[in-house]
Amino acid sequence: MMKLAGGCSGVICHAVMTVVIVLVMHCSAGAGSTQNAVPLPERHEYTNVIMISLDILRSDHLGAYGYQKGTSPQIDMLASQSVLFENAIAHSYLTPVAQMSVFTGQYPRIHGMVSFEVNKDDVSKRTLPEILKYYGYETAAFASSPEFFMRYDTESGKIVNPKDIFSRSFNYFGRTLPDDTGSVRSNPSGALDWLKVNKDKKFFLWIESGMLHPPYSQTVPLPYKTRFDPPMYTPFYEQFPIRLGREDIDRGVPTEVLFHVYKGDYYLDFEPIHHLTDNDVNFINGRYDAGVYYTDMFIGDLMRQLDMLNLSGKTLVVFHSIHGESLGEHGYFFHHDVFDTEVKTALMFRLPDKDQAGARIKRQVQGIDIMPTILEYLQIPTNHESQGSSLMPLINGDDAGFKGSEYAFIDRLPWWEYVLGGWHLEHQSEREAQYTPLEMKKMNDYKLLLQEKIGGGQYPPQCIAIRTNQWKLFLREKSDLLENISWWNFISGKKFPVESVELFDLVKDPMEQKNVAREHPQIVEKLKAKLLEWDALNTKNRAAVRQGMPLIIPYP
Amino acid sequence: MSNQENQNEQMLINRRDFIKYSAVGAGAVAATMALPGFMLGNAGAVDLADLPMKYKDYNVVFVSFDALQAAHVGALGYRANVTPTIDAMAKQGFNFTNNISVASWTVPASMTWFTGVYPSEHRLTNKFSVFNPPNNNVLSNLKKLSPELVTLAEVLKQNGYATGGFTGNAGVSGGFGYSQGFDEYFFEKGKFGSMGVSIPKGLEWLQKNKDKKFFMFLHGYDMHGQNVPAEGFDYRFVEKGYDKKYTGSAAEQEALREEGLEKGAVALRDSDVRFWRAIYDEKIQRTDARFKKFLEEYEKMGLMDKTIFVLTSDHGTEFHEHKRFDHGFSLYDELIHVPLIIKLPKQKAGKLIKDQVSSIDVMPTILDLIDVKLPEKVKKQLRGESLVPGLKGRDVAKDVFFETDYRQYTYKRGIQTKDGWKLIYTLENKNRELYKLNKDPGETRNLVDQEPRIAYELEQRIFAHFKSIGHDLNAKQWIPGLNPVYDSQAKGVSKK
16 A cells, blocks of 8 residues: 655654554564564554444443442443543434444534434545545444434345445444344344454444333343342333233333323323332333343453454454433433433543553543544544544543543534424324323324424524533523423423523532523633534534435334 | 648647656757757856855846646657747756646736745635625735735845846736735736736846846746737647637637636537647747747846746646646646746756655745845745755655635645645535546546545645645635636626
């Protein structure tokens, strides 16, 4: 391959020492060649990359991030071998939107993956796997979130390789098949076999799991499924079924049940019929944790496979969550907003030589920083279109060398109500979903309301947030509109207020319970200015109406 | 094939063929036989190795033959004898065979000689800095756009030089600020003027200033599509039997250019292309003869041994190689590969320098040669490097960058590596063209898909380069617009 002319870039010079050490190791292991002036190989010539992306994973439900319930022994071990980022932030609550930022290093508005209806030609093509292909990487994916199987065959279970938004960058794009429960959201264990077959290639392997998505624990088998259930517990929704005569099989905590819970009450026919007890909340959390535990077992299998195939020493492992999940902290169990529960993510890098193992970095970093980090590690020039900054200086202990912003920016893009109107409500009738006849009837009006407010060219602007490790500011320019079209206000039959400006002190109030905007007007002004500056600089795809019908059912 | 056609075929050699030959082309050999007297009887001539390379207080004559494509210069391998005078000077001087201009049209390219910065930085990238007709049009002007920049003429003036510019107006009009630093700057408004006018003006000035040390900028549009010889064409190179569909007029040239801009391609027959090249050759030969007369007058003043000559061009021109006509829109080799000849006082033996260099290096080279002490501000300003080490035999080859925002029809940026890779990036649509010039000098096979890594890395280089000079290409949106250059385009224009 041609070496481009020009000076030694800072990146490459910086890495020379490490390469020398690697070379020495290679020589002693090899034939002991004493050739002079051997060009130093760059890391991308001999380093594999595995990216493990877990959807819906809250970092604070992992032992490595302080959780005490023993949900993640394997991930904790991986963490002890890795550099861990304590404050990593995703740019959206929506899976493909947030993940595309990781793959491109761009804010969602810029990469263009801003809803399920986008035209693939409008989305950035230069993703991490695409760039790695230029450098001779075999690229393979195993995904289990249907969000990534966009617009291709989810029914037949056939593995196909179309050139679509996520799949087009991969030589192989594998997916999970529906299990006994009919869900594809299971551990992507096909990756283990792929590794066995492809261990001698230089590869980029993306392993994505949607296991944690509601219905919580649906695809987790017994006995793991009930591992964290409160003893002798019967789910409240079985005592108060939404519709009578439905099958009585444990498919996890049903999504529609979660969609009837708001601020501690379970609603049917727009009336609170049950106040959730601690046990109820513990049960829902327990079923979520069961998913974490079962995922963790898979991560253990994966790490053992790497060891067995002698790949650990030449593979960069990047572990992250795509986004989090609100588990009742803000009244609901789901993800549709920009709270930390939903956008704070786990992030760790295990370097092949386990350099800096166990380091923990407090500095706030963001999804857009991940791609530049991997490229810098591999000694590949960073794509100029990327808006993030390499974390390698932080990893190497050079805090001053980190060029990233001290602010993270989060976009509620698309509005969840837009997604909701586009698929969820449409498909309730087809699936005979669990809604009461009265709810179904009123849902027609709600659907019309959504169509009128956000379907007909009134796609509302600006629901954005800015975050530091201490403060987080939300701007909801159309808070009154949000109030009117809120699902939770619909299903509860109430008008819970939505505030247009919210400020949270993350140090005192990490769960963002108390809006302190009035107490800190100067901080509000300062952060608001920064946020609006970012908003103005990133105008592309901001609050645009997406035409056309949804082409996939993201949450079957 | 008739003899005439055969000859035309031979003339149309690949622009880079000369690299394959160790000697200069036949044109230059022929040129030595037509040498004016002054070039033979150069008493006190100095061998290459003995040249001092320091010429404090010597004169500088800087000549721009506007729109002279490298491939039509005998000293660069062209086989027709149309540039005997230029070739003779090349043979006695340093002949840079791979000099690449920073832009493909006059306004941005020429200001880089005089400021030592890229067009993005001096900001003369279009005729109007604001174009909002009918009432809000602001002509681009160096002092307004980049008040902090110091010009070559200003530095020389500060160092006691008399400074005179004698030009054909248009793209190097004083109104753009080209006159900045010149004691006298000639440009005839409304004209794409000829050296037939600018040379006599220059000689007049020389008569007054020949006893001082001076810097002279001499320029003319004689080879340019918008200039026709005052005496008319004699069609000396046109093949017999051409059906005279075209006559070689400025209006025809303009119509072809506009057709290319409008449709992306011009419909021309091979015979038309040969005709236009023949017209071009006639223009070049006539210009060369005018320049010869200038040199004869110059020698009569006894200034030859006290003068550094720099001959170059701001850009080339295209003859349908890539389906368009004229220049400005594209960044292909026919548009940015231009001659650069430096002849030092008393230099007798010439030298071919094949290292790839850029027009950004011209200003630092001149300043280095005349050995003036540079203010810190100017040192910091200059983006290029002095080519004097190259004159001494050292390797000065470099990767070069170029750009065009021609009339806001397009926004293109490019890089050409010294080992022959070239990437052209079009900002408004992210289109990329990758060429391997030593295998594909005509830039006909886009290798973006075959060589994705090289394309990727060169793209990063382009963006890093512009970012490093303060122009983050991602920081703005590139939307094609309208920014006329010619009066005919501005008439009745209403902005959408």
